[in-house]
Amino acid sequence: MVETTGRPIPDPKSSKHLHGTEEEEKNILGFWIFLSTDLVLFACLFATYLVLRTHTDGGPTTAQLFDIPMFTLETFILLTSSFTCGLAVREMRYNNLRRLLGWLAVTVLLGLIFVGIEASEFLSYSSEGATMQRSAFLSGFFTLVGTHGLHVSLGIVWMISVGIQLLRDRIHPTTARKLFNAGLYWHFLDVVWVMIYTVVYLMGVMK
Amino acid sequence: MKNIGQPAKRTFPWSHVTGYVGSIVLTVLALLFTVKAPFSQGSLITILLGFAILQILIQLIFFMHITEKNGPAYHSIAIALGFLFTFAVVAGSIWVMTFGSQVQ
Numbered sequence: 035m036v037e038t039t040g041r042p043i044p045d046p047k048s049s050k051h052l053h054g055t056e057e058e059e060k061n062i063l064g065f066w067i068f069l070s071t072d073l074v075l076f077a078c079l080f081a082t083y084l085v086l087r088t089h090t091d092g093g094p095t096t097a098q099l100f101d102i103p104m105f106t107l108e109t110f111i112l113l114t115s116s117f118t119c120g121l122a123v124r125e126m127r128y129n130n131l132r133r134l135l136g137w138l139a140v141t142v143l144l145g146l147i148f149v150g151i152e153a154s155e156f157l158s159y160s161s162e163g164a165t166m167q168r169s170a171f172l173s174g175f176f177t178l179v180g181t182h183g184l185h186v187s188l189g190i191v192w193m194i195s196v197g198i199q200l201l202r203d204r205i206h207p208t209t210a211r212k213l214f215n216a217g218l219y220w221h222f223l224d225v226v227w228v229m230i231y232t233v234v235y236l237m238g239v240m241k
Numbered sequence: 242m243k244n245i246g247q248p249a250k251r252t253f254p255w256s257h258v259t260g261y262v263g264s265i266v267l268t269v270l271a272l273l274f275t276v277k278a279p280f281s282q283g284s285l286i287t288i289l290l291g292f293a294i295l296q297i298l299i300q301l302i303f304f305m306h307i308t309e310k311n312g313p314a315y316h317s318i319a320i321a322l323g324f325l326f327t328f329a330v331v332a333g334s335i336w337v338m339t340f341g342s343q344v345q
Contacts, residue, residue, distance in 0.1 A: 059311065066316035070323025077327035081334035102276070109268050117261040120304040124254055221304040225297050231268070232293040236275045240285065 058211040065215045069222050072185075076226050079181055080233065083174035087238070091169040096238030099164055101155070105235040108151050109227065112186075115144035116224040119193075123217045129205055134213075138197050141220065145190045152183045175234065182230060185223050192216050260303025267292045267299075 087096060122137035156176070159165075166176040196209070196216045203209050271292045274285060301307045307317055 067319045070319045073323035074326045077330040081331045113264045120257045221300045225300045228296040241278050
């Protein structure tokens with residue numbers, strides 16, 4: 035490694051440079067604590083959905099509503115975006131800004147496609163009369179899946195902001211910490227989606 | 242940007258690729274089991290939940306690097322507590338509703 039800029043150069047083999055100062059390390063711990071509280075928010079929405087999922091009031095049931103190719107595609111897109119986001123954080127550890135921003139852009143693009151598919155899914159449901167007001171099941175469904183979609187949208191805005199900061203300030207302990215936290219958030223949304231895929235969609239179309 | 246601090250040797254991102262392939266395989270298997278339904282409903286639910294737990298572990302270990310730490314693993318305790326609350330709220334709600342007529 036050659037020092038050319040006077041900035042501390044990270045060791046790609048460890049995440050130590052993420053914790054350039056004790057402050058950054060505390061920040062990352064604080065973010066993990068936020069994630070666990072966000073998980074509790076989703077726990078309440080999952081519990082509500084699972085209790086109400088059979089309460090369809092004569093309206094559409096899960097099996098009639100859910101479209102297997104659509105939710106499978108959503109799952110593949112989100113899993114792929116989690117992978118590319120992981121690669122972006124990996125490039126940060128190699129201190130390669132160009133590749134980092136490339137993978138981050140791919141992640142944002144996949145996130146936008148995901149949100150677009152979800153929006154069209156919601157629109158097609160409501161055009162069939164399956165609106166949020168139709169039944170207790172649909173209220174629970176739209177609240178749970180919609181809250182996740184809102185999180186993904188926020189994650190997209192966040193990653194774009196971090197990308198702009200990285201372009202302006204390059205990779206140093208503070209921008210590295212910001213990217214790492216945004217990455218944690220993105221992977222966390224994948225954790226929640228895996229639960230939605232299993233509990234809402236797969237169990238919804240189960241015979 | 243100049244490639245400052247670029248290490249001479251770049252390694253293949255094995256752990257990321259492993260995590261990605263694992264998550265795709267688990268997704269496809271879960272879908273196949275659901276559509277083909279070769280098991281009874283009870284065992285299918287157990288299998289699907291098992292797959293979901295594996296998916297979550299893949300995200301936590303391969304992408305969120307939960308095992309990396311300087312000092313005590315407070316972050317693991319925090320997220321484990323989140324999962325404990327999730328289990329308690331979800332399983333508790335379902336359990337309470339199994340009392341049927343008594344809670345309606």
